[in-house]
Amino acid sequence: MADAGINGIGGTSPDEVQFRFRDDEPVDHGTVTVDSFLDQSNASAVRIEPGDDARALLPHLGRLRLVEVNFPVFSDGRGYSAARVLREAEYAGELRAVGDVLIDQLALLRRCGFDAFAPDQRLNEVDAVAAFARWENVYQHAADRRRPIPELRHG
Amino acid sequence: MYLYDQYDQAMVDARVEEFRDQTRRRLEGKLSEDQFKPLRLMNGLYLQLHAYMLRVAIPYGTLNSRQMHMLADIGNKYDRGYGHFTTRQNIQYNWIKLEEAPDLLADLASVEMHAIQTSGNCIRNISSDHFAGAAADELVDPRPYAELLRQWSSFHPEFSFLPRKFKIAVIASDTDRAAMKLHDIGIQIVERDGALGAAFYVGGGMGRTPMVAPCIREFVPLDQLVPYAEACLRVYNRYGRRDNKYKARIKILVHELGKEEYARQVEEEFAHLLSQGIEPPLAELERIKPFFADPEFEFGLPTGIDRSDPDFALWVDRNAVPHKAPGYVSAVISLKPVGGIPGDASAAQMHEMAELTKQYSFDECRVTHTQNIVLPHVKIADLHALWTRLDAAGLANPNIDTIEDIIACPGLDYCSLANARSIPVAQKISQRFSANGRTAELGELKLKISGCINACGHHHAGHIGILGVDKKGVENYQLLLGGSEAQDTSLARITGPGFDEPGIVDAVETVTDVYLRERDAGERFLDTYRRIGMEPFKEALYG
Ligand code: HEM
Ligand code: SF4
Numbered sequence: 003m004a005d006a007g008i009n010g011i012g013g014t015s016p017d018e019v020q021f022r023f024r025d026d027e028p029v030d031h032g033t034v035t036v037d038s039f040l041d042q043s044n045a046s047a048v049r050i051e052p053g054d055d056a057r058a059l060l061p062h063l064g065r066l067r068l069v070e071v072n073f074p075v076f077s078d079g080r081g082y083s084a085a086r087v088l089r090e091a092e093y094a095g096e097l098r099a100v101g102d103v104l105i106d107q108l109a110l111l112r113r114c115g116f117d118a119f120a121p122d123q124r125l126n127e128v129d130a131v132a133a134f135a136r137w138e139n140v141y142q143h144a145a146d147r148r149r150p151i152p153e154l155r156h157g
Numbered sequence: 158m159y160l161y162d163q164y165d166q167a168m169v170d171a172r173v174e175e176f177r178d179q180t181r182r183r184l185e186g187k188l189s190e191d192q193f194k195p196l197r198l199m200n201g202l203y204l205q206l207h208a209y210m211l212r213v214a215i216p217y218g219t220l221n222s223r224q225m226h227m228l229a230d231i232g233n234k235y236d237r238g239y240g241h242f243t244t245r246q247n248i249q250y251n252w253i254k255l256e257e258a259p260d261l262l263a264d265l266a267s268v269e270m271h272a273i274q275t276s277g278n279c280i281r282n283i284s285s286d287h288f289a290g291a292a293a294d295e296l297v298d299p300r301p302y303a304e305l306l307r308q309w310s311s312f313h314p315e316f317s318f319l320p321r322k323f324k325i326a327v328i329a330s331d332t333d334r335a336a337m338k339l340h341d342i343g344i345q346i347v348e349r350d351g352a353l354g355a356a357f358y359v360g361g362g363m364g365r366t367p368m369v370a371p372c373i374r375e376f377v378p379l380d381q382l383v384p385y386a387e388a389c390l391r392v393y394n395r396y397g398r399r400d401n402k403y404k405a406r407i408k409i410l411v412h413e414l415g416k417e418e419y420a421r422q423v424e425e426e427f428a429h430l431l432s433q434g435i436e437p438p439l440a441e442l443e444r445i446k447p448f449f450a451d452p453e454f455e456f457g458l459p460t461g462i463d464r465s466d467p468d469f470a471l472w473v474d475r476n477a478v479p480h481k482a483p484g485y486v487s488a489v490i491s492l493k494p495v496g497g498i499p500g501d502a503s504a505a506q507m508h509e510m511a512e513l514t515k516q517y518s519f520d521e522c523r524v525t526h527t528q529n530i531v532l533p534h535v536k537i538a539d540l541h542a543l544w545t546r547l548d549a550a551g552l553a554n555p556n557i558d559t560i561e562d563i564i565a566c567p568g569l570d571y572c573s574l575a576n577a578r579s580i581p582v583a584q585k586i587s588q589r590f591s592a593n594g595r596t597a598e599l600g601e602l603k604l605k606i607s608g609c610i611n612a613c614g615h616h617h618a619g620h621i622g623i624l625g626v627d628k629k630g631v632e633n634y635q636l637l638l639g640g641s642e643a644q645d646t647s648l649a650r651i652t653g654p655g656f657d658e659p660g661i662v663d664a665v666e667t668v669t670d671v672y673l674r675e676r677d678a679g680e681r682f683l684d685t686y687r688r689i690g691m692e693p694f695k696e697a698l699y700g
Contacts, residue, residue: 076192076195079316079318079319080394080399082314082315082317082318082394086315105182110317113314114315126187136175137168141168141312141313142437144315155162155164155444156441156444
């Protein structure tokens, strides 16, 4: 699944997306690596690995429709920063978490701006729905723009 | 002290439910141990040599009597009638069953407590000055700032899977009682041109590569504390090393980049984050502050002490600390009985300390990083009555900051990473010095013991440090001299070849003999060491 196929296109397909919080049509093809993306002028879907610098994409956000962020292991948290960096730069396309994505990371990923999830192993739907809904409120600002508790307290 | 509102309570309650659910999935086999591990760690649950260990957060070390009573009840209900106070101003229980952990967390939540982020590669419980709000030398009480950061760091979505654990300390006086520069981020609240702000020290730590944090910014305006901290963390999350867990702490990043380059990257990120409007409203800080307002101190209280009972007088000299309000002191309860386990308290002792907290200290006590308990606001006139009660409970050891006030990690008696036992060495040293009667003569002497290179017992920062190592399968102990975690932070140096267990106790006595022989008037052990250097000590040990 993670391998780059012909023409350098790889990544996940829309069928592998288990949860999606967007109404637009998903991009119907795979993603390219950051390096190939920067070389090609027409690609609209890219895949970020933990060591990639999401900032390299910022000049090209206009033509991007899908950014896939890979978590080879759930404990490598660089993808959370990559997601926020993109959302803070007002990237509005799909942000898909792929790889070792587990139930207990869903709410955090969502807060960092991910709006699609393609876990390596399909997650139990009931547990996942409960996990997305776990936190009625939050303490700090993030990409989801929820008003945090310190603001709610002051009207 | 800080009290939860409905928001704080709801967060903690939601967390208990989440953990109950995770534990259920683990027990049903839906989560592997590898998948469960980071989740239980983020709830303070470690798997140790004999059982699970649970670490409970005590934010900035402050407790009320209700909470202390609950810690005692938990010791009885889920452990073997004990709790262990640690160098991170927390409490640990060593004999926890996984099935019972969710109920234990629910009990904690009922008194506004939790075990959130007390382990794992996330921002840990925030520590502070244990004399906050009582010390005469503080600029302001540092705890409102610590509380603001506690909220910001709780369940932080971006920083829950950092390269490594992350520890923050906040102080607000020039005297450092929190080992601030030995934290990943140390914050000192300072004043500039009449305005308060924060100096940031980043990249300190102990462990196998001890480092003293450099100052990377001298003044961050108070309403920008959170964005600045966020910038420090984001640079670390993106660029901290993940290839080698021994090089993953932020101290290595700051060291490898150099403090100027790290600071530059933080500034860049900070400027960007200021444009994102992520800082909490200043009104929130103003809401928090009154929780830490002075209690209603009485005026015109007597300040004289009847010293006719020598045992009481000794305890006052050792364990009572000057207070900002006339007629009051802070009283330190030593959890270091001669021959005891440093930091251990029985459930009965915790109940008694809770009662004393309520009766004599405006319902507030503190846990110190030296594994003792402080009653911050005690009337001098009440000291004798307090001491009498403490004495009856086995809690009146007159030894604060002496060689008997040892910090020791759990070591090989409990810890799966240990090379050597720490507790028996601490016990034998306190027995030796109690028996030879030199404790008082030696004065301030901070001795710290770790059972391995991870340095949970702060051995790098001991005036005398002891480090347990494994020498061909036999427990062996290295001796270190000259460390300090106070404002004159320094890292201790190894004297030379290590010692076996009886040998290390003798070696400690030998170096104290050198000190007594060489000291100038008014010098502490550390001062003498700094003046005369390592050689005379080596000569006496190995000569
Ligand atoms: C018994 C189970 C424990 C385990 C498995 C454990 C594990 C560790 C490890 C692996 C480190 C090194 C981290 C690093 O350098 O990256 C460490 C550091 C530390 N631990 Fe523990 N620890 C335990 C108990 C304790 C206790 C009881 C305390 C408090 C008394 C404590 C306080 C600390 C402190 C203060 C450090 C040094 C912090 C630093 O490096 O900046 N630990 N611990
Ligand atoms: S210093 Fe080593 S032996 Fe002691 S508690 Fe820490 S990890 Fe365990």
